[in-house]
Amino acid sequence: MARYSMRWMLGFCVFHCLLSLSGARETPSFKYKAVNLGGWLVTEGWIKPSLFDGIPNKDLLDGTQIQLMSVTQSKYLSAENGGGTIIVANRTSPSGWESFSLWRITESSFRMRVFNRQFIGLNKQGEGTNLVAATNTSGPSETFEIVRNDDDKNRVRIKAPNGQFIQVRTEHLVTADFSGNSSWGDDDPSVFVMRIARTLQGEFQITNGYGREKATQILQEHWKTFIVEEDIKFVSENGLTAVRIPVGWWIASDPTPPWPFVGGSLQALDNAFSWAQKYNVKVIIDLHAAPGSQNGWEHSASRDGFQDWGRTEENIQQTVDVIEFLTARYAKNPSLVGVQLINEPLSPGVSLEALNKYYKAGYDAVRKHSSTAYVIMASRLGPADSKEFLPLASGRTNTVIDVHFYNLFSDVYDNMTVQENIDFVQTNRSRQLNAVTTSNGPLTFVGEWVAEWQVRGATREDYQRFAKAQLEVYGRATFGWAYWTLKNVNNHWSLEWMIKNNYITL
Incomplete structure (x- = not known):
């Protein structure tokens, strides 16, 4: 009986020690x-x-936020009320409503999303010429080409889905009906200075x-x-x-x-x-x-x-x-x-x-x-x-x-x-x-x-x-x-x- 008790106690001690050692391994x-x-x-x-080094036009990836200043007005394009209505060109400094987030379609073509999530397009279901931000979905009729000046990449023109360039006629009238070439001068209503406000990588x-x-x-x-x-x-x-x-x-x-x-x-x-x-x-x-x-x-x-x-x-x-x-x-x-x-x-x-x-x-x-x-x-x-x-x-x-x-x-x-x-x-x-x-x-x-x-x-x-x-x-x-x-x-x-x-x- 004593030998049985001794063996039992020895076994218990061994088990207890092993358990303790196991716990010691787990604790740290x-x-x-x-x-x-x-x-x-x-x-x-x-x-x-x-x-990202090998991506062409790598500063204009998805999510890049751009701001566009008309060279003739010296004012920024803006989504009126943050979206849902017209695009204007009457802001002297850019912030949220004046920033457009890009969806990259090709190396040079993009869709532009405004503050309230709508996409920039043309009025009359894409068949008009006035610029608006009134749709929550996007397709070819909301796809624009950003044409950069060879000598100054921040100087751009924007070709609309109808094949015409966007121009600023007045502070409250931005249209896509400018055709032909450009001298890229400050007298050209189709020229904008593009500022990159944010990039995503x-x-x-x-x-x-x-x-x-x-x-x-x-x-x-x-x-x-x-x-x-x-x-x-x-x-x-x-x-x-x-x-x-x-x-x-x-x-x-x-x-x-x-x-x-x-x-x-x-x-x-x-x-x-x-x-x-x-x-x-x-x-x-x-x-x-x-x-x-x-x-x-x-x-x-x-x-x-x-x-x-x-x-x-x-x-x-x-x-x-x-x-x-x-x-x-x-x-x-x-x-x-x-x-x-x-x-x-x-x-x-x-x-x-x-x-x-x-x-x-x-x-x-x-x-x-x-x-x-x-x-x-x-x-x-x-x-x-x-x-x-x-x-x-x-x-x-x-x-x-x-x-x-x-x-x-x-x-x-x-x-x-x-x-x-x-x-x-x-x-x-x-x-x-x-x-x-x-x-x-x-x-x-x-x-x-x-x-x-x-x-x-x-x-x-x-x-x-x-x-x-x-x-x-x-x-x-x-x-x-x-x-x-x-x-x-x-x-x-x-x-x-x-x-x-x-x-x-x-």
């Missing part, structure tokens, strides 16, 4: 230290600008800019070379435990995604999972670009800067289907740790009602295939409460709230000193993180942050202090954090460069 990897593989499977031109721009055949070559080469196995090995060897991989909704239709997107990104994602498994790195799949764009920015594959995600039931269901496809494909892969349902939805364009509905359906789609994968729900950016999804997430298992912290993109940070930036992280960011961290609620994740700021002339030691402060505060997030991004032509945005040059120590 549970709070994930991750890096985003940004600019890889969802294009962002600022991360690798050279991708995302997935839509690169694929439509090159065209499907050329874009397939460019992007497949990029996917093969931008992130390779050695990069995942580097991640593993430098104190990181996970990668967050942004993907676009079209990946679920690979190898033949809808126009203008091209196939091949799914194979690249498969490769990433294989490498992650080899080097014991976890993977967070992040739906970075949802159909219709959830924020109007280039990294959500927006065509023209408008935000259309969540406006229809079909749109939401299509996104749920993408999440289910991805989860089903990788649910049995031991490297999958989380699925982020959407990245950076922007308030108020994305309504709380639409996002709540989607998060519920997206969560259920993940759970159909995995009971353990964490479901990550992003807080809305803009005028929204970061705690608004706590009730939804708290009622479900293995959920995470994602917040993004940048000391950038606002004039709040413009004049901050080094120490003020550090203080802001230690006070404001700490308070913001605490607000979404509850004892019985979802885990918290700082899904994007970077050791970059508005400070000019900062030393390496300044950057080290700033990075250290962020690591300390964001390290309190109960799920972990992810640096944006692994590789970038801008050094401080590249965690690889920051580590190799001793700006960040993990």
Whole structure:
């Protein structure tokens, strides 16, 4: 009996020790230290600008916002009331109503969308000559050719669908009935000075800019070379435990995604999972670009800067289907740790009602295939409460709230000193993180942050202090954090460069 008790106790101790050791292995990897593989499977031109070098007329891609000043009136074209009525030429300075977002049809032909989403065309169903912005759909009758002057590319004439050039007759009469050649002088009512107010360099721009055949070559080469196995090995060897991989909704239709997107990104994602498994790195799949764009920015594959995600039931269901496809494909892969349902939805364009509905359906789609994968729900950016999804997430298992912290993109940070930036992280960011961290609620994740700021002339030691402060505060997030991004032509945005040059120590 004594020997049996001794063996039982010995067995219990061994089991307890093994359990403890298992727990010890899991504890440091549970709070994930991750890096985003940004600019890889969802294009962002600022991360690798050279991708766009071969596109003709590359400053006039989809979503480029142009403003047109009549040389005879010295006034800007404008959509009266923001759209729905006539085009006038009576504004002395350009803003929203005076800006037109391009849809690129060919290298030199475009459709122009105004502030209220209508397209510029001709009155009388395209058969008149007066310029209007009165239709929410577009076709050949809304397609204009931008003719650039050989000596000055900012000096343009615009050929209308009727074959005539647009001219400004008076401040309130803009017509398409100017024929013949031009001397490009300041006395020519068909000449405009074109100002580019905004450009986009995302997935839509690169694929439509090159065209499907050329874009397939460019992007497949990029996917093969931008992130390779050695990069995942580097991640593993430098104190990181996970990668967050942004993907676009079209990946679920690979190898033949809808126009203008091209196939091949799914194979690249498969490769990433294989490498992650080899080097014991976890993977967070992040739906970075949802159909219709959830924020109007280039990294959500927006065509023209408008935000259309969540406006229809079909749109939401299509996104749920993408999440289910991805989860089903990788649910049995031991490297999958989380699925982020959407990245950076922007308030108020994305309504709380639409996002709540989607998060519920997206969560259920993940759970159909995995009971353990964490479901990550992003807080809305803009005028929204970061705690608004706590009730939804708290009622479900293995959920995470994602917040993004940048000391950038606002004039709040413009004049901050080094120490003020550090203080802001230690006070404001700490308070913001605490607000979404509850004892019985979802885990918290700082899904994007970077050791970059508005400070000019900062030393390496300044950057080290700033990075250290962020690591300390964001390290309190109960799920972990992810640096944006692994590789970038801008050094401080590249965690690889920051580590190799001793700006960040993990």
